[in-house]
Amino acid sequence: MKIKKFLTLTRAGIIESLQFRLGTVVIIIGNILYLIVVYFLWKAIYSSAGTDIVNGMTFSDTLIYLVLATALFNFMEMYIVWEIGRNIQSGKIVLDLIKPMKYRQYMFWSYSGSFITNFFFTLLPTFIVVAIVTHGAIYFGINLLLFIISVIIAVSINYSIDFIVGTICLYTESIWGINIMKQVIVMLLSGVTVPIAFFPEPLKSIVYHLPFQSIYNAPLSVLLDGNPQLNTVLTTIGTQLFWCVTMIALSKLFWKVSIRKITVNGG
Amino acid sequence: MYSIEMKNVSKEFKVLNRHEGLKGSLKDLFSRDYKIIRAVDNINMNIEQGEIVGYLGPNGAGKSTTIKMMTGVLEPTSGEILVGGNVPYKNRTKNAQEIGVVFGQRSQLWWALPLIESFKILKDIYGVSDEDYNNMLTLYQSLVDIEPLLHKPVRQMSLGQRTLSDILAAFLHNPKIVFLDEPTIGLDVSMKAKIRTLIHALNKEKNTTVILTTHDMGDVDALCQRIVIIDKGKMLYDNDTMHLKNFFGSYRTLKIRIDGNLKQQTEKIKFALPDFSISADEEWISILIDEEKAKVMEVLNQLQSSYEIRDMQLEEISTEDVIKKIYEEGVE
Numbered sequence: 001m002k003i004k005k006f007l008t009l010t011r012a013g014i015i016e017s018l019q020f021r022l023g024t025v026v027i028i029i030g031n032i033l034y035l036i037v038v039y040f041l042w043k044a045i046y047s048s049a050g051t052d053i054v055n056g057m058t059f060s061d062t063l064i065y066l067v068l069a070t071a072l073f074n075f076m077e078m079y080i081v082w083e084i085g086r087n088i089q090s091g092k093i094v095l096d097l098i099k100p101m102k103y104r105q106y107m108f109w110s111y112s113g114s115f116i117t118n119f120f121f122t123l124l125p126t127f128i129v130v131a132i133v134t135h136g137a138i139y140f141g142i143n144l145l146l147f148i149i150s151v152i153i154a155v156s157i158n159y160s161i162d163f164i165v166g167t168i169c170l171y172t173e174s175i176w177g178i179n180i181m182k183q184v185i186v187m188l189l190s191g192v193t194v195p196i197a198f199f200p201e202p203l204k205s206i207v208y209h210l211p212f213q214s215i216y217n218a219p220l221s222v223l224l225d226g227n228p229q230l231n232t233v234l235t236t237i238g239t240q241l242f243w244c245v246t247m248i249a250l251s252k253l254f255w256k257v258s259i260r261k262i263t264v265n266g267g
Numbered sequence: 268m269y270s271i272e273m274k275n276v277s278k279e280f281k282v283l284n285r286h287e288g289l290k291g292s293l294k295d296l297f298s299r300d301y302k303i304i305r306a307v308d309n310i311n312m313n314i315e316q317g318e319i320v321g322y323l324g325p326n327g328a329g330k331s332t333t334i335k336m337m338t339g340v341l342e343p344t345s346g347e348i349l350v351g352g353n354v355p356y357k358n359r360t361k362n363a364q365e366i367g368v369v370f371g372q373r374s375q376l377w378w379a380l381p382l383i384e385s386f387k388i389l390k391d392i393y394g395v396s397d398e399d400y401n402n403m404l405t406l407y408q409s410l411v412d413i414e415p416l417l418h419k420p421v422r423q424m425s426l427g428q429r430t431l432s433d434i435l436a437a438f439l440h441n442p443k444i445v446f447l448d449e450p451t452i453g454l455d456v457s458m459k460a461k462i463r464t465l466i467h468a469l470n471k472e473k474n475t476t477v478i479l480t481t482h483d484m485g486d487v488d489a490l491c492q493r494i495v496i497i498d499k500g501k502m503l504y505d506n507d508t509m510h511l512k513n514f515f516g517s518y519r520t521l522k523i524r525i526d527g528n529l530k531q532q533t534e535k536i537k538f539a540l541p542d543f544s545i546s547a548d549e550e551w552i553s554i555l556i557d558e559e560k561a562k563v564m565e566v567l568n569q570l571q572s573s574y575e576i577r578d579m580q581l582e583e584i585s586t587e588d589v590i591k592k593i594y595e596e597g598v599e
Contacts, residue, residue, distance in 0.1 A: 004391050005391055005392055005394065008387070008391035008392065009392070012380065012384065019380075090373070091373070094335065094368075094370070095368070095375045097338075097340050097359065098339070098340065098359075099392060100364040100393060101360060
């Protein structure tokens with residue numbers, strides 16, 4: 001009975017996103033363009049480096065990583081900050097707050113449908129194409145299962161961070177700057193745009209102590225590791241779990257404190 | 268137990284004192300100069316289950332703030348609110364299960380989906396049983412012709428259809444209390460009438476308490492037995508609609524149309540009926556009658572004996588006039 005409440009929102013999300021078929025096509029085209037840019041950029045980087053291996057990664061290693069990172073990004077990005085911000089500005093948030101469900105849950109499950117459609121429209125096709133084109137860069141073994149677990153935790157961390165940033169909108173009542181800042185920070189420090197292996201040493205160790213790398217770097221390193229050692233896997237997923245619990249707690253607490261301050265438009 | 272109980276409820280907002288111009292805006296970035304606005308000031312009311320209460324007041328009077336406190340979105344600065352026995356802001360999710368809300372300017376329906384999908388989602392969110400859900404749809408079917416609406420995406424609906432759908436959605440989980448915030452705003456006359464009939468029928472059928480805010484006196488006349496008027500956060504009036512009318516409305520306006528030169532006739536009538544205030548426009552001669560002094564029929568008889576009356580109208584003082592009068596003169 002309880003789970004039905006949530007799944008009905010997932011279902012609605014799927015139907016809703018299927019209504020906008022053209023949007024999906026545009027997103028796929030946009031991604032292909034982005035990947036073309038990435039391809040030539042890194043080709044230039046590697047040819048100017050003069051060696052085949054830079055920071056322990058070959059050109060094709062880097063490219064495979066970035067293609068999968070982009071697909072994962074499109075799968076996970078929920079644009080929740082925009083949505084919360086817009087709802088606060090327009091006052092529509094009142095209608096969400098009077099649903100018999102916690103706001104944090106309501107927002108998550110309302111968007112969960114897009115995970116399903118994004119999985120089938122972007123993540124899975126990209127995955128298959130990469131697997132076929134590279135002939136064995138992706139290993140089919142226990143790492144796939146670990147990858148799925150890792151992605152689920154990553155989704156939760158990503159959502160918590162988005163929700164925290166969205167909550168800040170309650171105070172600022174503006175969204176644009178905050179959202180851009182969040183996006184830049186997350187994209188850089190999580191390893192979506194540049195693999196973390198390329199970071200200079202002090203920055204690298206800082207990044208490994210931040211939650212962001214658990215979103216994209218962690219699942220991808222689990223996936224691309226053909227010979228997973230128990231130790232490495234436990235550290236990676238353990239770190240993810242730590243950040244998952246911490247961020248859930250933080251986002252819940254921050255929301256609880258902030259909602260008391262809410263002054264919705266109109267009186 | 269009352270459906271809604273409010274005891275000495277006040278709500279204050281802290282607002283930054285903004286300054287004009289570029290210089291002022293820059294100054295505001297660092298300003299700690301706040302002013303306190305008392306949006307709702309010491310409101311008391313008890314509402315019984317099944318009542319339809321009109322909640323009136325000019326723009327910015329504090330109506331929406333009160334509703335937001337009742338729904339649990341806002342926490343009162345001081346005072347106590349109980350909605351169906353719950354403290355709304357403390358048990359927001361539990362309270363949400365017992366209430367339905369319609370905001371005239373925005374929709375809670377799923378924009379891209381056909382109405383029936385929104386209904387199904389709400390059914391699951393509120394945990395309505397299949398049986399109750401089907402009964403409700405049958406009831407809706409008997410009240411309005413919803414069949415053509417059910418399979419239409421909400422974004423393609425007219426404002427009237429959307430409002431109608433929103434009202435049905437708010438009643439779907441059979442809440443004890445429904446808040447309607449300006450439900451007839453921007454609608455044409457026939458749609459207004461349809462929506463009033465619907466609200467009335469649902470209230471009768473399910474004994475739902477309805478709190479209705481509106482600027483349209485037609486809504487109040489058609490639906491409310493009781494009205495509460497607030498202005499600048501303070502409660503001005505809380506009583507029967509009838510009582511208010513009696514209090515101010517022992518006056519009625521008799522309008523007649525007669526042949527001949529209106530001006531001359533008006534003068535003559537003024538002479539014949541010195542106690543009443545008489546005015547005339549292009550067609551009608553209006554006589555304001557204080558019914559405590561004279562019966563309308565007597566005046567009419569007197570006039571009929573000396574003039575040939577072509578047409579006549581009798582007008583009640585409208586609720587709108589009453590509210591205007593309260594603002595001007597106050598009420599004991």
